[in-house]
Amino acid sequence: xxxxxxxxxxxxxxxxxxxxxxxxxxxxxxxxxxxxxxxxxxxxxxxxxxxxxxxxxxxxxxxxxxxxxxxxxxxxxxxxxxxxxxxxxxxxxxxxxxxxxxxxxxxxxxxxx
Amino acid sequence: xxxxxxxxxxxxxxxxxxxxxxxxxxxxxxxxxxxxxxxxxxxxxxxxxxxxxxxxxxxxxxxxxxxxxxxxxxxxxxxxxxxxxxxxxxxxxxxxxxxxxxxxxxxxxxxxxx
Numbered sequence: 614x615x616x617x618x619x620x621x622x623x624x625x626x627x628x629x630x631x632x633x634x635x636x637x638x639x640x641x642x643x644x645x646x647x648x649x650x651x652x653x654x655x656x657x658x659x660x661x662x663x664x665x666x667x668x669x670x671x672x673x674x675x676x677x678x679x680x681x682x683x684x685x686x687x688x689x690x691x692x693x694x695x696x697x698x699x700x701x702x703x704x705x706x707x708x709x710x711x712x713x714x715x716x717x718x719x720x721x722x723x724x725x726x
Numbered sequence: 727x728x729x730x731x732x733x734x735x736x737x738x739x740x741x742x743x744x745x746x747x748x749x750x751x752x753x754x755x756x757x758x759x760x761x762x763x764x765x766x767x768x769x770x771x772x773x774x775x776x777x778x779x780x781x782x783x784x785x786x787x788x789x790x791x792x793x794x795x796x797x798x799x800x801x802x803x804x805x806x807x808x809x810x811x812x813x814x815x816x817x818x819x820x821x822x823x824x825x826x827x828x829x830x831x832x833x834x835x836x837x838x839x840x
Binding site for chain 2: 617619646648653654655656657658661701703713714715716717718719
């Protein structure tokens with residue numbers, strides 16, 4: 614089945630640093646989504662991308678839908694402590710009978726000790 | 727309601743018992759999804775409802791798993807004869823159901839099978 618490779622698996626951040634993570638797929642999607650999950654909570658949508666090449670920002674977050682439709686990246690600028698959590702990419706092919714998302718395994722952001 | 731709600735928030739059961747997990751989607755959302763998240767893993771798709779019908783059940787791991795949705799609203803995920811490997815967080819999401827509609831998640835039910 615379809616799989617997403619998300620990297621890095623984990624990273625440590627220091628306040629003020631920029632952070633970058635990405636997802637690649639063996640097959641194409643028509644939608645890419647980025648979620649953040651805090652402990653004990655469900656994933657919360659950060660950014661949704663619907664068009665190949667699309668670059669979208671949400672505050673300090675920027676994400677792009679790769680032109681090949683097989684990849685996406687998420688950048689966080691000037692990180693702050695509340696950015697800590699697990700970030701998931703998800704690819705979808707909406708329409709017809711298929712509505713589910715395929716998720717990456719997540720990138721865990723922790724504060725640098 | 728304002729968001730997707732799920733109950734119970736936590737469930738501990740003994741191996742072999744049946745469990746029912748409930749999801750209340752966002753009011754008016756026609757599409758409803760169930761996912762499973764094992765410790766340290768991403769989300770694994772289980773089943774998708776459009777209204778009361780399930781056009782995609784491809785993610786259900788075995789015939790011990792079933793789900794239904796009534797009145798185009800509440801959904802119940804049932805796991806029969808639970809096994810220890812069923813222990814996970816079960817997440818429900820809903821969306822408006824139209825093309826490009828994004829999914830909004832509930833807080834999940836944490837299931838532990840002893």
